[in-house]
Amino acid sequence: xxxxxxxxxxxxxxxxxxTFYSYNPAEQHNTNYLFHKATTxxxxxxxxxxxxxxxxxxxxxxxxxxxxxxxxAEDLLYTGDELIKVCNEETGLPPVRIxxxxxxxxxxxxxxxxxxxEGSWVDARIDTGNPERTPLxxxxxxxxxxxxxxxxxxxxxxFPLAFSVAGGDTISAFAAGCxxxxxxxxxxxxxxxxxxxxxxxxxxxxxMPDGLFSLLFDDGIDVGIQLVKHxxxxxxxxxxxxKAGKALFDIAVSRPEPIPVYAEMGxxxxxxxxxxxxxxxxxxxxxxxxxxxxxxxxQFCTNPGLMIFQNQDNNFLQLLKxxxxxxxxxxxxxxxxxxxxxxxxxxxxxxxxxxQLAISGTSAVDVANxxxxxxxxxxxxxxxxxxxxxxxxxxxxxxxxxxxSKKEMLAIAENLSGHLTATxxxxxxxxxGYRQLLEVLEQKAGRVVINGFPTGVEVGNAxxxxxxxxxxxxxxxxxxxxAAIYRFTRPVCYQNMPQQLLPPxxxxxxxxxxxxxxxxxxSTKDIARMT
Numbered sequence: 217x218x219x220x221x222x223x224x225x226x227x228x229x230x231x232x233x234x235t236f237y238s239y240n241p242a243e244q245h246n247t248n249y250l251f252h253k254a255t256t257x258x259x260x261x262x263x264x265x266x267x268x269x270x271x272x273x274x275x276x277x278x279x280x281x282x283x284x285x286x287x288x289a290e291d292l293l294y295t296g297d298e299l300i301k302v303c304n305e306e307t308g309l310p311p312v313r314i315x316x317x318x319x320x321x322x323x324x325x326x327x328x329x330x331x332x333x334e335g336s337w338v339d340a341r342i343d344t345g346n347p348e349r350t351p352l353x354x355x356x357x358x359x360x361x362x363x364x365x366x367x368x369x370x371x372x373x374x375f376p377l378a379f380s381v382a383g384g385d386t387i388s389a390f391a392a393g394c395x396x397x398x399x400x401x402x403x404x405x406x407x408x409x410x411x412x413x414x415x416x417x418x419x420x421x422x423x424m425p426d427g428l429f430s431l432l433f434d435d436g437i438d439v440g441i442q443l444v445k446h447x448x449x450x451x452x453x454x455x456x457x458x459k460a461g462k463a464l465f466d467i468a469v470s471r472p473e474p475i476p477v478y479a480e481m482g483x484x485x486x487x488x489x490x491x492x493x494x495x496x497x498x499x500x501x502x503x504x505x506x507x508x509x510x511x512x513x514x515q516f517c518t519n520p521g522l523m524i525f526q527n528q529d530n531n532f533l534q535l536l537k538x539x540x541x542x543x544x545x546x547x548x549x550x551x552x553x554x555x556x557x558x559x560x561x562x563x564x565x566x567x568x569x570x571x572q573l574a575i576s577g578t579s580a581v582d583v584a585n586x587x588x589x590x591x592x593x594x595x596x597x598x599x600x601x602x603x604x605x606x607x608x609x610x611x612x613x614x615x616x617x618x619x620x621s622k623k624e625m626l627a628i629a630e631n632l633s634g635h636l637t638a639t640x641x642x643x644x645x646x647x648x649g650y651r652q653l654l655e656v657l658e659q660k661a662g663r664v665v666i667n668g669f670p671t672g673v674e675v676g677n678a679x680x681x682x683x684x685x686x687x688x689x690x691x692x693x694x695x696x697x698x699a700a701i702y703r704f705t706r707p708v709c710y711q712n713m714p715q716q717l718l719p720p721x722x723x724x725x726x727x728x729x730x731x732x733x734x735x736x737x738x739s740t741k742d743i744a745r746m747t
Contacts, residue, residue: 222432223412223413224258232253234253235253241547242547263448266366266395270366273394279332284390292411309549341357342734355712356711357710357711360707362719363704367385367453368399368440370385370440370456373404373550376404380404385455386429388698391701392702397430397449403550408431445471451476452468458608478689480636483635485635487523488524488629490650493667494532496643497641502535506540509614514612518673521608521615523536540574541576544589551585587611591614596628630656634683639664660683679696680696682695724742724743
């Protein structure tokens, strides 16, 4: 039985009289999982506990934090079939997808544990002082990253494990040294409760402070707004829609003390097909594009919803049409997401100059809650006059845009807003000839993909999952990969600080054996050995 109570540190609470059930989108009925909505008192208690826990946890060593994360990863790995069953029931996602997402979540937790164990991520920089320097003595300066404070994380609808309670935002905040309060997504609260219990248990097992982690429930927006406004909260991590992400950002920057909101809000992720590539690999590209657009019923923020090609060969359009007609639809995560998808497709189709190029064979199946893949077609001129056509429709749909020339293709690229990814398919010679296109796209996206498709985000040290606004609220950051840790830190410089008062990473003796920038040179040596 899933306990529908708030997790507040090491305690549970169910003060509120308002409740809600989670929903089964495949069978179109409520589940048996009942949850209490968090009250203002419970919200305040969770944040206050997080603030107190932060003062303890921020001083824990990298090894201690890594141990906590490794224990959590192992507990998640060996969680039984209940997690898969409950998650399938709440999301409609197939068990094989959920199993894969669990492994991704485990691996990204372990990746951050490895980062902490090595320790050089703190970016220690030391400029030793010189009291004899004239005309003024040179001070001793020592720089490193420290955690920012309690963080609020919003669970994402489309990744109930990898971007949720123990997902990338939460784990990168823990790795940075921050305490975390998670607002569970109402689309999968029972799944969130199972993971929340694992995090709480791992914290207890490893002697972490009470309040390091809390999990609050709500099926509306009140709890989230109160959390972002709370004066003890220092940063926010969010994955979801543009409307919700921008609203949270506006609340955060209007506080008496503005705080950063790292909102990943999705995008249409344009794909450019160069002429020779279309001729040589048209069938392969068409099949891969159709598969990418409809993967996971199109519910990925990296879904390539916009394809631009030079209209030199109508055969390529036919290949796209054939490939898309072979796709299948499926159940979307929530009724609201399905309604929004259908509305978005309808709105595009009512735009003059937009037509339906293909529709999945699923359309013949009369199932009320099924999302049907649709491929739309328009021209570069129509797109230029209707910028809304380049906005994301969350679901299994794509817009194919024909450009009359290389010049028009470049113009389309230059008029793009910010995206998470941008993709180019071309031969080796073409890519060199279209260098200007690549130079434009690197200014428009956080990840530029060559001869591939952006769905399937590799979790690694070099990944960037972010991009210019409106894909995110801060183009300087990523929500995937170890660089995500820097969203929840800030740099501090210690000037003329006595050795015994310095953090271990900055002392003359390199007790942590990490790489440090000492007087302009990267080294693991003790300072005494270099002077």
